[in-house]
Amino acid sequence: MTETVPDRSPEFVPEEFEGPDRQSRTKMSLGFVRRKPLLVVGVSLLVLLVGLAIVGPFLVGDPLSTDPANTFQAPSAAHWFGTDRFGRDVFARSVHAARLDLTIGITISLLALTVGSFIGVIAGYFGGSTDEVIMRLTDVVLAFPGFVLALIIVAALEETMVNVILAVSVAFVPYFIRLTRAQVLKERELEYVDGARLAGNSSMRVAFRHVLPNSLGPSVVGATLVTGYAVLTVAGLAFLSVGIQPPTPEWGVMVGEGAKDIITGEWWTSMFPGGMIVLAVMAFHFIGDEFGGEAAS
Amino acid sequence: MAAPKRAATLLSKVGMRRYLAKRFAISLLTVFGIVVVVFFIVRVVPGDAASLRAGPYATEERIQYIADQYGLNDPISEQFVDYMSGFVRGDLGVSIRTNQPVLGELLDRLPASLELALYSVLLAVLIGVPLGIVAAARQGSWLDNSARFFAVIGSSMALFWLGLLLIFFFAFGLGWFPGPVDRLAVGTAPPPTVTGFYTIDGVLSGQFAVAWEAVRYLALPVFTLGFVLAASILKMVRVAMIEALDSDYIRTAKAVGVPRMRMLLVDGTRNALIPVITTIGIVLGFMLGGNIIVEFLFSWPGVGRYAFDAISTSDLESLQGFVILVGILYVILNIVIDVAYALADPRIRLGGSAST
Numbered sequence: 001m002t003e004t005v006p007d008r009s010p011e012f013v014p015e016e017f018e019g020p021d022r023q024s025r026t027k028m029s030l031g032f033v034r035r036k037p038l039l040v041v042g043v044s045l046l047v048l049l050v051g052l053a054i055v056g057p058f059l060v061g062d063p064l065s066t067d068p069a070n071t072f073q074a075p076s077a078a079h080w081f082g083t084d085r086f087g088r089d090v091f092a093r094s095v096h097a098a099r100l101d102l103t104i105g106i107t108i109s110l111l112a113l114t115v116g117s118f119i120g121v122i123a124g125y126f127g128g129s130t131d132e133v134i135m136r137l138t139d140v141v142l143a144f145p146g147f148v149l150a151l152i153i154v155a156a157l158e159e160t161m162v163n164v165i166l167a168v169s170v171a172f173v174p175y176f177i178r179l180t181r182a183q184v185l186k187e188r189e190l191e192y193v194d195g196a197r198l199a200g201n202s203s204m205r206v207a208f209r210h211v212l213p214n215s216l217g218p219s220v221v222g223a224t225l226v227t228g229y230a231v232l233t234v235a236g237l238a239f240l241s242v243g244i245q246p247p248t249p250e251w252g253v254m255v256g257e258g259a260k261d262i263i264t265g266e267w268w269t270s271m272f273p274g275g276m277i278v279l280a281v282m283a284f285h286f287i288g289d290e291f292g293g294e295a296a297s
Numbered sequence: 298m299a300a301p302k303r304a305a306t307l308l309s310k311v312g313m314r315r316y317l318a319k320r321f322a323i324s325l326l327t328v329f330g331i332v333v334v335v336f337f338i339v340r341v342v343p344g345d346a347a348s349l350r351a352g353p354y355a356t357e358e359r360i361q362y363i364a365d366q367y368g369l370n371d372p373i374s375e376q377f378v379d380y381m382s383g384f385v386r387g388d389l390g391v392s393i394r395t396n397q398p399v400l401g402e403l404l405d406r407l408p409a410s411l412e413l414a415l416y417s418v419l420l421a422v423l424i425g426v427p428l429g430i431v432a433a434a435r436q437g438s439w440l441d442n443s444a445r446f447f448a449v450i451g452s453s454m455a456l457f458w459l460g461l462l463l464i465f466f467f468a469f470g471l472g473w474f475p476g477p478v479d480r481l482a483v484g485t486a487p488p489p490t491v492t493g494f495y496t497i498d499g500v501l502s503g504q505f506a507v508a509w510e511a512v513r514y515l516a517l518p519v520f521t522l523g524f525v526l527a528a529s530i531l532k533m534v535r536v537a538m539i540e541a542l543d544s545d546y547i548r549t550a551k552a553v554g555v556p557r558m559r560m561l562l563v564d565g566t567r568n569a570l571i572p573v574i575t576t577i578g579i580v581l582g583f584m585l586g587g588n589i590i591v592e593f594l595f596s597w598p599g600v601g602r603y604a605f606d607a608i609s610t611s612d613l614e615s616l617q618g619f620v621i622l623v624g625i626l627y628v629i630l631n632i633v634i635d636v637a638y639a640l641a642d643p644r645i646r647l648g649g650s651a652s653t
Binding site for chain 2: 037038137140143145149152155232235240252262263265270271275278281282284285286
């Protein structure tokens with residue numbers, strides 16, 4: 001397939017006929033949907049899920065109450081997602097899990113962002129041997145896939161929820177160190193930094209009060225992606241029964257418990273909570289992707 | 298004409314050697330760092346190391362025995378020296394669960410993991426690279442948007458959920474593929490070992506039925522991993538291609554009338570190569586994490602499955618060995634990638650410093 005006409009840049013190519021879409025462009029909302037379709041999907045999903053996480057637990061039943069007479073009920077009007085081997089309502093459990101998983105994901109992301117950007121500013125702004133030591137240590141931590149690192153930390157500690165949060169945060173800190181540092185390296189060459197220094201601010205103050213706030217952009221976008229990855233990591237660990245344990249209503253725990261039901265045909269005990277994980281992670285990734293976030297680990 | 302060219306090759310050879318030496322030194326340092334970090338994570342834990350290893354129902358004597366056996370009552374500095382001197386001699390300790398040397402057990406299981414990893418990455422490259430190029434060439438079109446959509450879905454996918462879904466539909470539902478058990482059916486003898494890859498060994502020894510069976514058992518786990526990995530490759534290729542297509546030399550190529558197809562495939566792709574190598578490296582590294590989840594789900598007898606068994610029995614020595622192995626493989630992989638860079642882009646080896 002060869003074209004004989006040299007290709008022109010798109011600006012000079014007359015726009016082809018676009019049919020009715022042309023008109024809809026005048027409407028703000030539709031134009032926005034067209035330009036940023038992924039962002040719209042992501043934000044809608046997130047609003048839905050956060051709403052569910054905040055309000056949902058008050059509306060559904062007890063996620064722990066068992067009902068031996070009604071085990072393995074298929075999805076129905078009474079039990080939207082069916083019931084599991086103990087007769088627990090899978091929908092009620094999934095909704096309670098939404099609150100737990102989103103809280104954990106956001107906590108991990110914020111924790112890693114805070115610690116990572118703090119270290120990143122120190123490395124980038126002060127440079128020299130401080131920078132060298134920090135970056136070599138970061139390399140070591142990055143030599144492990146995040147999941148494996150979190151896994152061994154949780155396995156070596158007691159398996160409590162706090163330890164899971166700490167372990168997964170540690171795995172994501174290097175990502176924020178790198179993002180912040182790269183931005184600080186650009187930022188510190190700018191004139192306002194010289195200005196702040198000449199005005200008599202201490203270097204600590206310049207680094208944290210002037211350079212840091214201006215260097216946070218990429219990390220904040222990165223944090224949306226990391227929130228998604230954190231949910232995935234925590235659920236993955238729970239699926240392997242590391243960290244959060246049954247009967248806690250948590251998506252990964254539920255998939256892990258329900259996985260064996262697949263063999264006997266009760267797909268709903270694992271498929272619904274697993275689908276919720278994917279939807280939640282997607283919400284964060286659609287948003288992060290639209291703002292040009294780079295993938296972590 | 299010839300003289301400057303020879304000078305350039307000479308220069309690049311010297312540059313290459315210096316570059317490699319520097320890279321190697323840093324890698325050794327990183328490996329050392331890995332062993333130290335893992336050792337301290339596993340040993341310096343709050344709580345009684347011996348009773349953690351012995352399990353919740355161990356007797357007092359058993360705990361005492363394990364503490365003696367592994368020197369857990371020695372000062373930590375002494376334990377560290379012991380472990381390091383063992384490590385240098387290729388000794389990663391002895392598994393509490395099986396009483397076998399950890400290194401040997403890991404190496405036995407490595408081929409299974411590598412086979413799974415390589416086919417998954419191959420599938421991911423075959424899907425991700427062409428889609429990424431097409432998406433970049435038609436940036437902003439519906440094709441581009443669907444490719445990006447696919448990329449986000451792939452990177453948001455929970456491996457265990459996708460794996461279960463595939464098992465449910467294709468193994469139990471339609472019966473196209475065998476259920477998630479092992480690399481071959483019970484009773485099938487593995488082909489004589491040459492590479493450790495059943496698919497290749499089967500063909501090499503002429504046992505095509507065994508090779509085909511191996512392919513059928515590989516299919517679902519490879520698809521699970523390949524789908525997720527394809528997404529990140531697609532993302533990277535797309536971004537790299539868009540950048541390459543926006544550069545001066547492409548504009549020049551357009552101006553002098555290079556056919557669009559040739560421009561995309563030859564000029565664009567060559568310049569988008571570096572980020573693609575990086576991604577494939579990252580992805581392979583991720584896979585070398587043994588992919589505990591997928592190996593657990595499909596009962597795949599690789600290092601990831603070994604790590605899972607180690608976790609569920611608090612066999613911290615084995616787990617520690619696994620993590621160190623993964624770290625070292627990852628470092629080796631990074632060296633290979635950096636050499637590939639240096640070969641693909643003279644600016645790197647001549648400049649002498651890899652970017653960040």
